[in-house]
Amino acid sequence: MGDLQVCIVPNRNGVIFGEDRLCPLPSSPSSPSLPTSNPDFGFISAEAWMGKKTYSMILNIPIDSLFSEGVDLPPIGNEGFLRTILPRVVKAIADTGGDVLRFETPEAFNRDKFFWFSDEEFARQTLAGLNPYSIRLIRAMKKKKLFILDYHDLLLPFVKRVRLIKGTTLYGSRTIFFLNPDGTLRPLAIELTRPPMDDKPQWKQVFTSCSWHSSGVWLWRIAKIHVLAHDSGYHQLVSHWLRTHCVTEPYVIATNRQLSVMHPIYRLLDPHLRYTMEINALAREALINAEGTIETCFAPGSTPESLALLLMSLNGASTCKHCLLTLLAGMAVEDPDAPHGLKLTIEDYPFANDGLLLWDAIKEWVSNYVNHYYPGPSQVESDEELQAWWTEIRTKGHEHKKDEPWWPVLKTSKDLIEIITAIVWVTSGHHAAVTFGQYTYAGYFPNRPTIARTNMPTEDPSEEDWKRFMKKPETALFQCFPSKLQAIRVMAVLDILSNHSPDEGYLGKTMEQSWADDPIIKAAFERFNERLKMIEGIIDENSRTEMELEPCLMSF
Template identity: 65%
Template sequence: MLRTQINQSKNNIFQVSKKPWPCNVHGISAPWALASSRPLIQRKLKVKRGSVGCRNNNIKAVAVTQAEKKSVKVRVTVTVQLAGSGGPDDKTDLNGKSILLELVSSDLDPKTGQEKETIKVHVQKTAQNQEEVKYETEIEVPSRFGEVGAILVENENPKEIYLKDVALHGFITGSLRISCNSWIHSKDDNPSKRVFFTQKSYLPSETPEGLKWLREEELVQLRGNGHGERKSYERIYDYDVYNDLGDPDSSDDLKRPVLGGKENPYPRRCRTGRPRCDTDPASEKRSNSSVYVPRDEAFSDVKDQAFNTKALYSYFRKLLPSLRAYIDGSNEFPVFSRIDDLFNEGVNLPSLKDSSLRTLFPRLIKAISDIKQGLLLLRFETPSPMDRDRFFWLSDEEFGRQTLAGLNPCCLQLVTEWPLKSKLDPKVFGTPESAITTEIVEREIRDFCTIDEAIKQKKLLILDYHDLLLPFVEQIRQLEGTTLYGSRTLFFLTIDGTLRPLAIELTRPPMDGKPQWKQVFTPCSHSTDLWLWRLAKAHVLAHDTGYHQLVSHWLRTHCCTEPYIIAANRHLSAMHPIHRLLHPHFRYTMEINARSREGLINADGTIESSFTPQKYSILLSSVVYDKQWQFDLQALPADLIHRGMAVKDPNAPHGLRLTIEDYPYANDGLLLWDAIKQWVTDYVNRYYTDPNQVESDKELQAWWEEIRTVGHGDKKDEPWWPVLKTKQDLVEIITTIVWVTSGHHAAVNFGQYNYAGYFPNRPTIARTNMPTEDPSDPEWELFMKKPELALLRCFPSQLQAITVMSVLDILSSHSPDEEYLGQTIEPSWEDDPIVKAKFEVFSGRLKEIEGIIDGRNADRKLRNRSGAGVVPYELLKPFSEPGVTGQGVPYSISI
């Protein structure tokens, strides 16, 4: 791990110089470079020949005094998990040199003031089953060695291994178990040893003296030097812009703008160091193999083999090409019954003959050997809402209910100003005043109140995508097979707490020599207006679905979390208590983000090919990041207050009074938020006992500073960034991150198949203009003769629908090794009695929350979560079985 120079002197004494590599500011690239602002550190230890420990179980001890000869016999047990790579090499095991361990003392040598020499030992293979290999040995540990603070591991196999844990039995103080759960590179790939600290957590200022140098240098290694292409076995965490979504070397049409920087602000991703494109030096080449992520961020073998992750990869490589080869990309469904056939009869794909697909997609691929041996059928499971009520998607009441308890329940806003007015430049985009007039609204609510009373009583709410989408309309309308409007949808809060849609406004800016066009559509019983209302709803739902996937889901969770993970690994030591608190919330996120860049959000990927903005999809998320995203507003209470959905009230539950009492996402989310915040508070109080410790914690401060100035560097000068000086500051920041990675992600992810699996309920694209935009267009005549066909032509094509449905089935599924919030305790938490007790309180509270949510769903008075044919709101129930369940809150963004 350290570069070691050994010089033998005349008196047979070795002088071991532990030197950091020269740092890259001097022109030399090396993983052990220290920060350029600090002088190089040198340590010299004097030991006699053979004193570096033992090999093959034979310890060669240094000459010591009689008192120092006291020792304990320690049994070492190492568990290696058999993974996809096949595990350790048998030949290496037979030679007794498969895994080398070094014990590192927490103490300095009292005589020299230097780090004590490590104790080395090779472990021997003793047992193996289908899942694990056990290695054991015994060693003598002198009493003068002190407490073991870390172990160094060298993998002498020719390939990597997955180290599960190391246990040391025989110490007077009891057994010591070090949980590793990490890939260990072969020393043939990298001679540096891996370090694993014990499960005791230390703030930087409290680090045992014997571990300070190791703590610092391990972080230096994780930061890397910013040069070179990363190798799959490496663990380097560094930043880069999103310059790998396009593929300009394959086609000019696949060139995409770089996201990140002044022109297109965006969070940073993990740097891979791949070569630049030949035709566009600003873009990074696409990879034929998996995109690099630091090795510890990769899926576990269980996760990788599970159908919901491996299927995602196989979908891109096998299933999608079969779909494209067989299904016409532009054909709509001719009648609604053909949509139902996707769940009843299925789709017979002659090109789909790979029997492995049936294993990868057990919910989708069915065998039909009675027709032709080996032929496979693509047939979808019926989504829960459709299974309960075939016509659920037509209901205006359900439209309003899903705005509060559906797939995207975090965009509704309170109307506080009237009349509605655009903030865009009228010279470019036309008249700013909304076409939704007082007369239109009062016609709809005249039996209840006036518009002034509705606003005063907080009964008027809006989904507003007008100013966000309008600047994209002209560009998107130049693309084939899609169209766009700016949209506003107005709702009225009824006396029973449900939302009634009042009006939809669609706007097209001046373009192609035509003036601005805008029209308002309202619910109506007359056939023409009724079908126009349904078409207008289809456009709004396409806008809301796109915003959900690109912003509420991808941007706010996956994308914005990656910089937190990178900064944590660069600046928070693995022994830092906050690193250990956040670790489960970062599990697998970088890996799933890398896979998303391969086939979901990339040029011509699933999002671009099937969603309204098409090639402008991710660029649109950059605009939202630039204009709307704020870290402080990612906290659930702050978000609710910002949208006018709540006000502070110390006498109300959670300290908030909700605008809509029956708001399932907010009600259940606040239960989770409070439980998370209490757990984080208890944890922080355990380790930060002095008021000044947060501000003086150099690792913590470096982490937060780098998140703001590098990971989210395009927003570094914003005034809303929280300061990090007190324990309360830390609690708020950590609670926000934990909420985003657990509760918020669960709310917008695991209901995707249930609510969008039947795509008329959540179309991803609107392909045709409203027929009233140009009555001379043949579309008007078609609409008047066959309005149902006009709606089907507006919906996604057969290929788009089946493609998205397949992906949503995968993304909505829980892996068999999913770790749910409060269900699984981290080893370091379990080893601390105080933290363990607080975690048990947290876990117990989450079980209580399950019961509270079940009780709410059984309450018939809560009409936004119960009723005939209504799917109960369970997305924030903490626990779940594997598969597509529509419930369960994992610790992390793991799919």
């Protein structure tokens, strides 16, 4: 979001630092990082448009032709989705005189073209994929072995309206995972629910990964498409848009309205808030607008449903409520002996393990900075600019939640440290975790379909429909995937969002001149830089160890 970013891409090996940036690929620690956001949705490099030779997928379905052959472009006029969402790309194509759009093959597909079929990979990505925030421990089970990805209550109210849209469908879903003795997750069951509608009673069915009949295997695979579409929609609308971009806007506005540019907190926050408003404005014009990419290509679908989903998720939607420790509480148990008072219930949780290292480093740097400028016990409370800043954030920026008891007070340096640490985390670590791996994970859409187009074959099938499914179940699988146009549109957007800005900044790299002129702040910043390098070494070592122990699980 802001200029200073850390590219956390959660994977089995967590955060990987390159020489001057973080890198998302565990088996290639020296490869360049996925990019941060910028006002133009990223710098379009020539390499991003070079096709790579790939091989035909199973059943001769030409999914990979999007990469190897490209897509014939229609005449590009002043209108149309390419002109709307990819103006720089369209110009680049027009300048070269080409009429074919080619996509770079996602790294995951390059390494294993069947990785998306794997139940193990499906489970792994709930912890180490694009949306590592949604999975939760089922606390009623004493042994802490069952986990849930629950979109039942959230999506069920939208099912009737979404099903009125041609070419799409929706269910409420629950997915149960089991923690294996080796510390990895295994999906056990998926429950899909349709509420009573069209004079039909409620429909509900549980699908399992264990079946003695091939039809059960295919039903399980189709059920996974629905769950992945639900998770993709939630990731894009809530984890990414709402919990990073939207909740940050009040902080950007209040910082510029209430704090002098010479104020130490302004100078600390400014690099992290840079470009946020421009990015959000572009997103409203091209991504979350009516008939935009999110509405047409992601579950739950149309703008009213998307807005309703956002409104339902607004409870506690402030930057301070979405600090790392709060979000991880759903996957941890209280433990006073643990470093953060929380013990993770899954040890192999790369996003959490590596994110906590970064959280601690950010908090140490913020603590040194704040304590230097506010050494006295009452200086925070007596700073009129700072108090006006915090009041506006609570009462104007989050007016509908201004009286909630969870808002922290701002009286002491400790209070300020907690608030600033949360803001820096959300605009760097959190944002990076849900953003920069998008093309790597979702560029090959069978791995992460963004919308499901057909109902389950077992939902009120006609005799003829069931015969067709039993004869050729793989056809039902591919009919459920996004259409080719939807896939192209999503891939193009994700490719843009995952490109690197030429003026990008990174945590701990660029020291502001006023900090360099202050020996205490300069020393604190240099310690921050050194700690990030230490974290880099820890994660690199973890990467090598994981690859040696479990190479078969290292899809990327």
